[in-house]
Amino acid sequence: MLIGYARVSTTDQNLDLQHEALTAAGCERIIDDTITGTSKHRPGLDQALDIVREGDTLVVWKLDRLGRSVKNLVDLVTDLEQRGVGFKSLTDQIDTTTPSGRFFFHVMASLAQMERELMAERTKAGLDAARRQGRVGGRKRKMTDSKIESARKLLTAGAAPRDVADDLGVSVPTLYRWVPASTLNCDK
Numbered sequence: 001m002l003i004g005y006a007r008v009s010t011t012d013q014n015l016d017l018q019h020e021a022l023t024a025a026g027c028e029r030i031i032d033d034t035i036t037g038t039s040k041h042r043p044g045l046d047q048a049l050d051i052v053r054e055g056d057t058l059v060v061w062k063l064d065r066l067g068r069s070v071k072n073l074v075d076l077v078t079d080l081e082q083r084g085v086g087f088k089s090l091t092d093q094i095d096t097t098t099p100s101g102r103f104f105f106h107v108m109a110s111l112a113q114m115e116r117e118l119m120a121e122r123t124k125a126g127l128d129a130a131r132r133q134g135r136v137g138g139r140k141r142k143m144t145d146s147k148i149e150s151a152r153k154l155l156t157a158g159a160a161p162r163d164v165a166d167d168l169g170v171s172v173p174t175l176y177r178w179v180p181a182s183t184l185n186c187d188k
Contacts, residue, residue, distance in 0.1 A: 001056045002088075004030035005048045007065045009037065018061040021090050027059050037067060054084035057097065063089045063108055070113040077105060142170050143178040151179045 004022030006015045011034055022030050029051065033044030045066075052058050058080060060066050066089070067073040077087050077096055086097040092108050095101035127137060143151075147168050154164045165175040 001029075001053075002027045002059050003048055003052050003056055004059045005033075005045060005065065006030055006061060007033040007035065007037065007042070007044065009035070018065070021061045022059055025059055025088070025090055037064060049080075052080070052083070052085045057086035057088055059088045059090065061089075062091045063094065063105075064112055070109045073109040073112075074106065143168070143174065148178050151175060152184065155179060155181075155184050 002025065004019075004025070004027030006018035006022060008015055008018075013034075015032055019030060031044045031048040031051070033042045035042050035044075048058060063073065067076060080087050081096065081102075086095070087105070088095045088097075089105075089108075092104075094105045094108060096105055130137070151164050151168060154167075155161065161172050161175060165172045168175065
């Protein structure tokens with residue numbers, strides 16, 4: 001029996017393309033997941049792995065639908081092989097029920113991981129370059145230098161931290177993160 005597994009990472013993506021391909025490949029049952037591939041616990045994949053029996057084949061539309069790391073993919077396919085279950089990836093044309101398919105699986109899994117690592121490396125290099133140019137990622141700071149100076153003056157003059165935080169539009173913890181109480185020269 002051919003058991004299909006389809007996965008998308010977010011709810012705004014859809015499974016139609018994968019379902020059509022898995023149905024055309026002859027899958028009698030298709031199990032879905034809407035979860036990131038890096039998640040350790042994917043309910044749909046767990047269900048598909050529970051369903052497959054010796055002589056069955058687990059079928060995916062593309063290799064990256066099954067897992068993100070080479071180690072994870074190799075471990076999963078090795079486990080399937082030990083249970084007598086085959087594995088097919090339709091777009092990658094991998095079929096582990098054949099010796100050449102097993103070889104090709106390992107090559108494709110390695111290339112997929114290399115692609116992800118190169119992407120992460122390029123992203124990190126881009127962020128580093130942006131930092132060197134003075135750009136900082138993330139949300140804009142609520143506590144500007146002028147707000148920090150104003151807060152320092154108000155707190156030193158005896159204003160209540162809650163009132164100062166409300167006036168500046170921040171929480172008390174945020175206020176104290178930028179203006180620690182230990183740095184104030186209060187004569188109380």
